[in-house]
Amino acid sequence: MKKFIILVIVLVVLIGGYYWLNNNKAPKPIVQNEEIINNEEQNVQTEIKEFEISGSNFSLSTKEITVNQGDTVRINLTNSGGFHDLVIDEFNARTKQLADGAKETIEFVADKTGTFEYYCSVGKHREMGMVGNLIVQ
Numbered sequence: 001m002k003k004f005i006i007l008v009i010v011l012v013v014l015i016g017g018y019y020w021l022n023n024n025k026a027p028k029p030i031v032q033n034e035e036i037i038n039n040e041e042q043n044v045q046t047e048i049k050e051f052e053i054s055g056s057n058f059s060l061s062t063k064e065i066t067v068n069q070g071d072t073v074r075i076n077l078t079n080s081g082g083f084h085d086l087v088i089d090e091f092n093a094r095t096k097q098l099a100d101g102a103k104e105t106i107e108f109v110a111d112k113t114g115t116f117e118y119y120c121s122v123g124k125h126r127e128m129g130m131v132g133n134l135i136v137q
């Protein structure tokens with residue numbers, strides 16, 4: 001009878017040890033995967049900055065946009081009256097000249113820091129107030 005009890009105890013220890021080892025091993029790769037996924041999500045969140053700007057005679061709806069260096073900047077330009085475009089010389093970014101009601105999206109990487117003017121290049125619209133600043137920090 002004593003041998004049987006010892007055998008049961010040994011079995012319990014062995015089975016318990018097996019599950020303990022499995023439980024300790026199994027979660028590690030899952031945690032690593034979660035960390036990788038979280039990092040990727042955070043990168044995506046900081047990488048694309050999207051802005052809505054509408055142009056009309058003779059102003060831009062947004063006078064200043066701020067992003068971090070390395071961000072992808074996406075600007076959705078809507079022409080809400082007149083004939084306009086949006087240009088940022090330093091990033092070689094420009095929309096076509098849009099007719100009334102038209103929209104265009106431009107996208108570029110803000111790979112240098114500073115303050116850069118975006119403007120409408122049609123006629124004298126820039127001088128007439130169709131300007132704003134992109135700040136890359």
Ligand SMILES: [Cu+2]
Pocket residue numbers: 055082083084085120121122125130
């Ligand atoms: Cu204009």
